[in-house]
Amino acid sequence: MWCVKEIDNEYRKRMYKILKLYSEPYNPKYPIICFDEKHKQLISDVKNKIPMKPGSPEKYDYEYKRNGTANIFVAVDFKGGERDITVTDRRTKKDFALYIKHLVNNVFPEAKKLRIIMDNLNTHTYRSILETFEFNEAVELISKLTFYYTPKHASWLNIAEIEINAMDTQCTGRRIINKKLLINETTAYKNNRNKNKCKIKWNFTKNDADKKLSKYYINI
Template structure:
């Protein structure tokens, strides 16, 4: 909270809305999906590593090659223990729109309506969908989703950040040299987490928020 001097009505309104959403019982027909994206630098070794062996740790050189970048879309139904991780070259409006379509039509196709929590980036809009699909298709897609935006400086409210932190610890936090390897690694991570129905327990409530943050309220 060091970067926030005051929490205004708009901040509290958005925070309370998301906290109320998180408090609802799980309903697979109306999943709460937290969405985020991660920028990943692709880097490789210039000098081959020396693998570890009994009594000797792995040895590697500090120099590395730059092999471009990739984007990772992460969507997690944290109450249902299901997530999707998709690697793209970029994160344009078109990439976002196509990914939302993929979530609706493929990943969570059994749901009647998807409630999607995300931070307010300029690509994260209904307009991105309208600009990239025929009007009828766009309206049909929009009718199946509701976007919930976190307040500014409140990305901590987005549970997808927790999933990304886990993913970094277990998978993407290390050096990965190319997009194909990144896809292979993130797919393996995703499948393992989904097969084990790994959920995220969120316990922070409106009452907790008022107790912890009220000194910043305006």
Template sequence: MWCIGRITAEYRRRMYDLLELYALGYCKESPVICMDEKSKQLLAQTREPMPVRVGSCRKEDYEYKRCGTRNIFLAVEPRGKWRHVEMTNRRQKKDFVDFIQSLLLGRYAQCEKVHLVLDNLNTHFYKIFVEVLGQAQADQLLKRVMFHYTPKHASWLNMAEIEIGIMDKQCTGRRIGKATFLESELKAWENRRNGEDRGIEWKFTKQDADRKLSRHYVAE
């Protein structure tokens, strides 16, 4: 559900920036990467579920056992038809920096420029890289990166949200009690999705935004 409130000039600036970015054609040397993360609660069954039968869906008991939580980082390259997921024990500054660093020094090591789309979580900013890596190493790592942030309360503008929704439907939106099993399922899902050669076709344009949302625009 969208909750549209007052759309300020800053909101519009960030929204237009992303919509213009998404309208660009695919460029291997300057990819657009959308990144997000989610928490996954590990829940184990207390009773064996009843399997699917003809005319009857799978059934499970309403009781479950809590087995902790894990964090899932997800990066998707919509035009490049590629995504990557990684499970961590927690969501701390270093975990985020390590995830981005693995992308920039791995798959995107030879790119001239990297457009990175993020929300406004407090760990998603340049200063966190400096805090974790130090000034010199952070500057070296991020010299090719252009950060693009969604407006506040507008995570729908991050295409990683779409991919997380697909991941939940196909993989993580069920009870999983063991971290090792969650990790193996995530890797299997990633491999399957990438093997399907499917990207994300974003069709909402700047013109669409002005036509549908202009009544919420406010002057400052």
């Protein structure tokens, strides 16, 4: 937010729409899903770690070996306390489309429509779905979706960022050697959070935005 010097009408329009969604009471038939993705470099140690012991944290050498990269898709129903985390090799249009289908069919199968908040990455489009699936299947899938895009330079509006920060703190913010271990670790994190129905409370409202950000508004 601090890098934005001016907030135009389009920024406010998108911001207000998302803040209005966040203020709605929870409806499991029309859940608000915050979606994002995280790039993860897979790294192994060159030298053995010194294990943690009472009064001393784990220590490891600055040298490491690169073992490729992975992508982590994160979707969180922050009011229902449900999230999904899926590891993929890449984050192409096809990967995005397949993941959205996974959310609709497997993660939230009882929902009539998913209202998904995400950033403006060029793969995050209905077109990605149309290009991946046969036309009738794509149209059926799209009918169960509404995409909402954050303003540019407004990742702070996406609650998925909060979930990713929690995931980094508890799970992925360390060296992970390969994709298999990354899947095991993120699955354990997800299962624990879902079992405990961990929700995220959002308190920032439209009134708060106008009070704190109005000095940056232009074209009012």
